[in-house]
Structures are given as C-alpha cells and as structure tokens.
Amino acid sequence: MKVLISGTARGGGWPVPGCGCASCARLSPGHRRPTEVVVTEASVPLTGSAAGVPSHAPAPGPASGTAPGPALGAAGAVRLPLAAGDPPPPEHRVSATADGLVLVTPGGGRILDTTASPVSPPSSPSSLSPSAPVSGPSAAPDGGRGDACDLVLMDVLDRPERLGDMRRRGVVDERTRVVAVDVDHRVPTEAELARRAALWGVLAVPDGTVLDLAGPAPARAPRPPRTLLLGGARSGKSARHR
Numbered sequence: 001m002k003v004l005i006s007g008t009a010r011g012g013g014w015p016v017p018g019c020g021c022a023s024c025a026r027l028s029p030g031h032r033r034p035t036e037v038v039v040t041e042a043s044v045p046l047t048g049s050a051a052g053v054p055s056h057a058p059a060p061g062p063a064s065g066t067a068p069g070p071a072l073g074a075a076g077a078v079r080l081p082l083a084a085g086d087p088p089p090p091e092h093r094v095s096a097t098a099d100g101l102v103l104v105t106p107g108g109g110r111i112l113d114t115t116a117s118p119v120s121p122p123s124s125p126s127s128l129s130p131s132a133p134v135s136g137p138s139a140a141p142d143g144g145r146g147d148a149c150d151l152v153l154m155d156v157l158d159r160p161e162r163l164g165d166m167r168r169r170g171v172v173d174e175r176t177r178v179v180a181v182d183v184d185h186r187v188p189t190e191a192e193l194a195r196r197a198a199l200w201g202v203l204a205v206p207d208g209t210v211l212d213l214a215g216p217a218p219a220r221a222p223r224p225p226r227t228l229l230l231g232g233a234r235s236g237k238s239a240r241h242r
Contacts (some may be wrong), residue, residue, distance in 0.1 A: 001039065001040070001041050001105060001150065001212075001213045001214065002210060002213065002214075003039050003040075003111075003210065003213060004038040004208075004209075004210050005036075005179060005181075005207065005208070005209045006037070006208060007033035007037075007207055008032050008033075008179075008182075008183050009032035009033055009182065009184055010155070010184040011184065013030060013031070013034055014027065014183055014184045014185060015028075015029065017029070019185060021185050022188065023186075023188045023189070026189060032183055032206075035081065035115065036081075037079070037080040037081075037113075037181075038080070039077065039080065039103070039105065039151075040077040041105055041107050078092060078105075080103070080113050080116070080153065081101075082094070082101065082103075082113075082116060091106040092104065097112075099114055099171060100112055100113050100114035109213065110147065110150050111150060111151045111152075112149040112151070112152045114154045115153060115155050115181060147170075147171070148171060148172065148175070149171060149176050150175070150177070151177050151178075151179065151211070151213060152166070154178055154179070154180065154181065154202070155182035155183075156196070156200055156202050157180070157182070157183065157187055163178065163200060163201075163202070175216075175217050177203060177211060178201065179211075180193070180197055180203065180205075183204070199223065199224070203218070
C-alpha cells in the first residue's frame with residue numbers, strides 16, 4: 001500500500017492567505033497546501049525512498065508544472081479526507097470510531113483519519129459501521145497487531161496528548177506511521193514543527209511525499225534529555241540553561 005501526501009496544511013494552507021502573523025510572513029504562498037492524501041494498493045512510482053523517507057520534491061499539480069500524479073488516477077485509489085456525502089469506495093470499509101474514521105483497504109491496510117468528518121452511509125450498510133467499537137483495539141490471538149493502524153493522519157498541533165492515549169490503547173504501535181496534517185501558523189517555523197514532531201514520534205513530511213507502507217517504519221528519534229534546574233530568583237538559571 002502506498003500513500004501520496006499531496007497536502008498537509010489546515011484550511012487554506014500555510015501560510016494562511018491574508019494572514020500577517022510572523023509565522024505566515026516567513027513563508028512563500030503555497031508553502032503547504034490543504035490536507036489531501038491519496039491511498040492506493042496499485043503500483044505507484046515513488047518520489048521518496050521505499051523506507052518512507054520523505055521526498056522534498058514539490059507537490060504535483062499546477063504550481064509545480066506536473067500532473068496530479070499516478071496515484072490520483074490509479075484503479076482503487078482513495079482520496080482523503082472523504083468528502084461529506086460521499087460513500088466509501090468499492091471493496092473498502094469505513095468505520096466511525098472515537099478517534100476518527102478508520103479506512104480498511106481490500107488488502108487489510110488500516111488508515112485512521114483523526115481529522116475527518118463523518119461520511120454519509122452508503123447503499124451497502126456493511127461498508128460503514130457508525131456503531132463500531134470505540135474502545136482500543138483488542139490484541140490478536142496469534143500475537144499479531146490486532147487492530148493497530150498502519151497510518152494515522154493527525155493534527156498533532158491541536159491535542160498532542162491524544163497520540164499518547166492512542167499508543168496506550170494499541171491503536172498506534174511501533175509499526176504505525178503517524179503523519180502530521182492540518183499544519184498551520186499555530187507553530188512558528190518549520191524547524192519548530194520538526195522539533196515537536198521528533199519529540200512526539202511523528203512524521204512532518206513536505207507536500208508531495210510518497211510513503212510505502214509495505215516497508216519498515218522509520219525508527220523513532222531518541223528523546224532529548226531533560227534537565228531540571230532549581231534555584232531562587234536571579235540565580236542564573238536562564239544563563240545556565242543556555
């Protein structure tokens with residue numbers, strides 16, 4: 001299963017059109033486009049490495065002078081987030097959970113979109129399960145991953161503690177790729193976004209990245225050391241910290 005992440009920003013993109021804040025002023029228009037992800041199990045040429053290392057190529061589309069990309073036209077491709085009123089694609093199942101919408105592909109891949117709005121029920125009631133269990137996934141009897149997701153799309157700038165909760169419940173495990181989406185001027189710079197993503201074990205990829213979920217997930221970066229500084233007022237704590 002391969003995933004084209006053609007956009008990663010909230011709303012109108014980052015920088016936000018018409019916004020004069022310092023975060024938006026640092027970036028050129030169209031730096032990050034509104035969140036859009038295409039999932040396919042067909043053969044799609046990678047623009048990044050097969051191990052899931054992000055590519056820094058510009059996102060496909062009019063701005064880059066390239067076609068929308070082979071994933072957009074591939075048979076069985078699914079575009080996320082699912083548009084309101086659209087039924088799930090054929091042979092795919094969508095379940096509404098407390099964490100968001102879970103898309104299950106014909107090959108068994110599980111993708112959780114925590115930013116998605118509920119979709120309308122399709123003609124086949126078995127494709128959408130609004131009453132699906134909302135608790136954490138159960139462990140597989142054979143020691144497998146149970147219902148752990150292969151990919152999670154998450155606005156980590158909103159409530160990052162949700163990610164820790166999903167890890168505790170087994171929705172996210174060591175093989176799950178968590179991708180930051182709906183990024184915007186709530187973070188001051190790309191460098192700060194990268195710092196937070198590394199701390200939380202999240203991929204902050206540029207627009208146009210292709211992930212191959214068949215390969216191993218990248219190892220989480222080691223957590224930075226934390227130091228507790230004690231002392232009274234005007235004792236030089238800030239100088240020692242620097």
